Amino acid sequence: MTKTQIAFLIAFGLSLLFYLLPRKEYESVVISEPSITLPTGKVHIFYDASFRNKTFDGAFLNWYTNSSTEKYDAAFYPELGLYSSKDPKVIDLHMKQIQSTGVGVVVVSWWPDDFERSPPMSLILEHAQKYGLKVTVHIQNYPNRTLHNLMTNFVKILKMYDAHPAFYKLKVPSKKRPLPLIYIYEPLAFNPNKWNLLLSSTSNFTIRETRFDALFIGLIVEDTDQYVVTNSNFDGFYTWLSLCRSTYASTWYNWPYIQDFARDRGLIFIPSVSPGYDYRLSSDNINPRLIPPRIARNSGMYYNNAWSRAVVSRSKFVAINSFNGWLEGTQIEPAETSEKAYTLLKTNFEDYTPENSDVYLQMTREWVIEFSNRSLYRP
Numbered sequence: 001m002t003k004t005q006i007a008f009l010i011a012f013g014l015s016l017l018f019y020l021l022p023r024k025e026y027e028s029v030v031i032s033e034p035s036i037t038l039p040t041g042k043v044h045i046f047y048d049a050s051f052r053n054k055t056f057d058g059a060f061l062n063w064y065t066n067s068s069t070e071k072y073d074a075a076f077y078p079e080l081g082l083y084s085s086k087d088p089k090v091i092d093l094h095m096k097q098i099q100s101t102g103v104g105v106v107v108v109s110w111w112p113d114d115f116e117r118s119p120p121m122s123l124i125l126e127h128a129q130k131y132g133l134k135v136t137v138h139i140q141n142y143p144n145r146t147l148h149n150l151m152t153n154f155v156k157i158l159k160m161y162d163a164h165p166a167f168y169k170l171k172v173p174s175k176k177r178p179l180p181l182i183y184i185y186e187p188l189a190f191n192p193n194k195w196n197l198l199l200s201s202t203s204n205f206t207i208r209e210t211r212f213d214a215l216f217i218g219l220i221v222e223d224t225d226q227y228v229v230t231n232s233n234f235d236g237f238y239t240w241l242s243l244c245r246s247t248y249a250s251t252w253y254n255w256p257y258i259q260d261f262a263r264d265r266g267l268i269f270i271p272s273v274s275p276g277y278d279y280r281l282s283s284d285n286i287n288p289r290l291i292p293p294r295i296a297r298n299s300g301m302y303y304n305n306a307w308s309r310a311v312v313s314r315s316k317f318v319a320i321n322s323f324n325g326w327l328e329g330t331q332i333e334p335a336e337t338s339e340k341a342y343t344l345l346k347t348n349f350e351d352y353t354p355e356n357s358d359v360y361l362q363m364t365r366e367w368v369i370e371f372s373n374r375s376l377y378r379p
């Protein structure tokens with residue numbers, strides 16, 4: 001045999017071997033659509049880290065609608081039991097589950113340090129980083145929130161976490177550098193003029209172009225809110241509950257108009273999708289327009305509808321409400337079967353059967369892929 005023939009045989013043998021050897025199964029998504037990378041920063045999820053329990057924290061917090069009776073009174077019961085949000089094992093599992101859905105940004109309900117509900121941010125950031133996720137905050141309307149203490153708290157958050165690699169930053173064309181994106185619940189509790197002092201670039205007290213500049217995203221509910229939030233110099237707005245027809249902003253059919261409104265002004269619009277809703281807490285201290293009636297899940301049909309409307313809205317981002325809003329019945333976290341929950345608490349709960357407990361995580365993954373893919377083909 002000549003040298004060329006030998007070389008040919010070796011090359012042939014090697015390529016044959018390459019085809020015959022078993023190869024690692026990569027997910028088909030990654031092969032057919034190399035431009036979709038998961039987890040994606042386009043999809044955010046609201047995360048409640050205010051649950052505390054007796055064995056871990058000494059007392060229950062946030063699980064009971066009435067703490068004197070210690071009765072768990074939500075529609076579903078968590079597969080993990082009444083866990084502590086401060087337990088590193090729980091946080092780790094949650095971040096792993098969120099990563100499995102392809103969602104890229106964890107939006108933590110944020111209360112100041114002097115509240116028991118204050119989230120364990122450092123732990124969340126640490127475990128999120130392990131799974132390639134990013135973390136930001138959803139500033140709650142805590143008692144005695146003033147614009148002054150809100151900004152003090154915001155500066156504190158940035159000083160503590162800004163340098164953390166898992167702290168979420170977004171680069172938008174109008175800004176020189178990637179900035180944190182901060183959700184603000186009920187921003188209209190303050191007069192727009194006050195917001196302008198902080199957020200208008202021409203004000204003497206502006207934080208624009210300073211070290212503490214950020215993308216401020218405010219909640220909108222009624223149809224005039226988008227104007228007020230825009231005039232307050234916010235960088236965008238979000239809807240909290242995706243309860244179709246309960247308010248202007250939560251009505252799916254309005255999302256394309258809200259998206260156009262945002263796009264024309266260079267703002268960010270983030271509609272929220274929920275799998276259902278069943279509020280069990282007392283309505284004291286809650287703005288009644290934020291508490292619509294119960295909405296059944298219909299075995300996931302409601303969630304699918306909400307997602308499909310988010311996809312056609314052409315918004316660049318979407319937020320899931322929620323990962324673990326158990327008391328509002330909005331969670332996608334795995335729920336215990338009603339049978340098992342009944343043996344534990346002698347109470348009837350809903351569950352996800354006949355599907356598995358992770359069915360909402362799986363549905364989420366399918367929609368995250370669909371949403372990311374569609375946005376690739378959009379102008």
Ligand SMILES: *[C@@H]1O[C@H](CO)[C@@H](O)[C@H](O)[C@H]1NC(C)=O
Pocket residue numbers: 029032033369370373374
């Ligand atoms: C993405 O969308 C394109 C065009 O609609 C389609 O051909 C492709 O199969 C989609 N990919 C995934 C992963 O859904």
Ligand SMILES: *[C@@H]1O[C@H](CO)[C@@H](O)[C@H](O)[C@H]1NC(C)=O
Pocket residue numbers: 066067068069282
């Ligand atoms: C909590 O339960 C106790 C005992 O049943 C009752 O007296 C109290 O009124 C309840 N509190 C609320 C806020 O429902």
Ligand SMILES: *[C@@H]1O[C@H](CO)[C@@H](O)[C@H](O)[C@H]1NC(C)=O
Pocket residue numbers: 053054055056081082083084085087090
């Ligand atoms: C408290 O939470 C931990 C995990 O965070 C769990 O192991 C424990 O069973 C919980 N205790 C109760 C009483 O639910």
Ligand SMILES: *[C@@H]1O[C@H](CO)[C@@H](O)[C@H](O)[C@H]1NC(C)=O
Pocket residue numbers: 143144
């Ligand atoms: C909030 O303000 C009220 C009235 O000004 C005061 O009584 C209360 O102690 C304050 N609460 C907190 C948590 O600062």
Ligand SMILES: *[C@@H]1O[C@H](CO)[C@@H](O)[C@H](O)[C@H]1NC(C)=O
Pocket residue numbers: 204
């Ligand atoms: C901002 O500063 C200018 C010049 O010092 C002053 O004339 C103006 O009144 C200030 N505006 C506010 C809103 O404080």
